[in-house]
Amino acid sequence: DTGVSQNPRHKITKRGQNVTFRCDPISEHNRLYWYRQTLGQGPEFLTYFQNEAQLEKSRLLSDRFSAERPKGSFSTLEIQRTEQGDSAMYLCASSLASYRSSGNTIYFGEGSWLTVV
Amino acid sequence: KNEVEQSPQNLTAQEGEFITINCSYSVGISALHWLQQHPGGGIVSLFMLSSGKKKHGRLIATINIQEKHSSLHITASHPRDSAVYICAVSLYNTDKLIFGTGTRLQVFP
Numbered sequence: 001d002t003g004v005s006q007n008p009r010h011k012i013t014k015r016g017q018n019v020t021f022r023c024d025p026i027s028e029h030n031r032l033y034w035y036r037q038t039l040g041q042g043p044e045f046l047t048y049f050q051n052e053a054q055l056e057k058s059r060l061l062s063d064r065f066s067a068e069r070p071k072g073s074f075s076t077l078e079i080q081r082t083e084q085g086d087s088a089m090y091l092c093a094s095s096l097a098s099y100r101s102s103g104n105t106i107y108f109g110e111g112s113w114l115t116v117v
Numbered sequence: 118k119n120e121v122e123q124s125p126q127n128l129t130a131q132e133g134e135f136i137t138i139n140c141s142y143s144v145g146i147s148a149l150h151w152l153q154q155h156p157g158g159g160i161v162s163l164f165m166l167s168s169g170k171k172k173h174g175r176l177i178a179t180i181n182i183q184e185k186h187s188s189l190h191i192t193a194s195h196p197r198d199s200a201v202y203i204c205a206v207s208l209y210n211t212d213k214l215i216f217g218t219g220t221r222l223q224v225f226p
Contacts, residue, residue: 031212037158042121042203042216056213089158095212104212105165106150111158 002027004109006092012115013082020078021112025094029107032075034067035091036060037111043091049075050097082116089113120144123204123217130224136191138220140204143185150214151178151189152203160203163189194224 005024013019025032030051035043046065047057051072061067064082069075079086092109121142130136140149151164164171164178166187171178175194180187191198201221205214 033213035214035216040218042205042218043160043214045213045215048211048213056211091158091160093160093214097212105162106207106212106214107162108152108160111160113158 006109006112010113018080023075023092029094029096031095033093037089084116087116121217128222132226134194138189140187142206146206147209148207149187150205154201196224199223
């Protein structure tokens with residue numbers, strides 16, 4: 001099963017350190033999304049790629065956050081100078097947008113849990 | 118006010134009960150999604166609908182576009198249905214999702 005894969009699944013880091021998460025979408029999917037979810041809340045949108053182009057970034061994505069999707073395949077989400085408030089689960093999702101620009105089935109990864117101590 | 122509202126936030130049921138979770142939204146959408154999230158994080162898509170009604174096993178989802186309202190029904194609930202159920206909507210021209218806060222369901226034997 002080649003679903004959406006995220007690594008690492010869990011990361012504990014000290015405040016001020018940098019962390020990087022990786023997402024491997026379903027291979028033919030051209031859209032990739034990053035969301036953040038804190039305990040008891042629904043996920044919140046962070047950023048979205050269509051192929052290698054980053055088309056939208058949320059205001060939640062401060063300048064300490066950067067995401068890339070080189071070559072339109074896997075994506076990385078880097079958080080620099082982590083703060084305790086960054087502790088959350090970071091979810092990746094992908095979809096295939098073909099003839100329809102929206103309303104496509106979305107597939108989620110298992111999420112990457114970040115704890116900043 | 119959140120763009121996607123769910124109710125109830127928490128729901129407990131006895132095995133076999135019929136369960137309804139409601140979702141209202143205030144934005145124009147291309148589709149509405151019902152998702153299931155188990156402890157540990159992974160999210161599974163249950164339904165994607167833009168009109169009418171869909172059924173999969175014991176799960177039924179309906180949507181009323183005019184009223185901007187959707188319901189997820191679980192018939193003959195089972196303890197394995199215990200999870201968080203999340204309503205999310207996708208906006209026009211994108212598959213970006215806006216999520217509700219979820220409904221935590223616990224089904225007891």
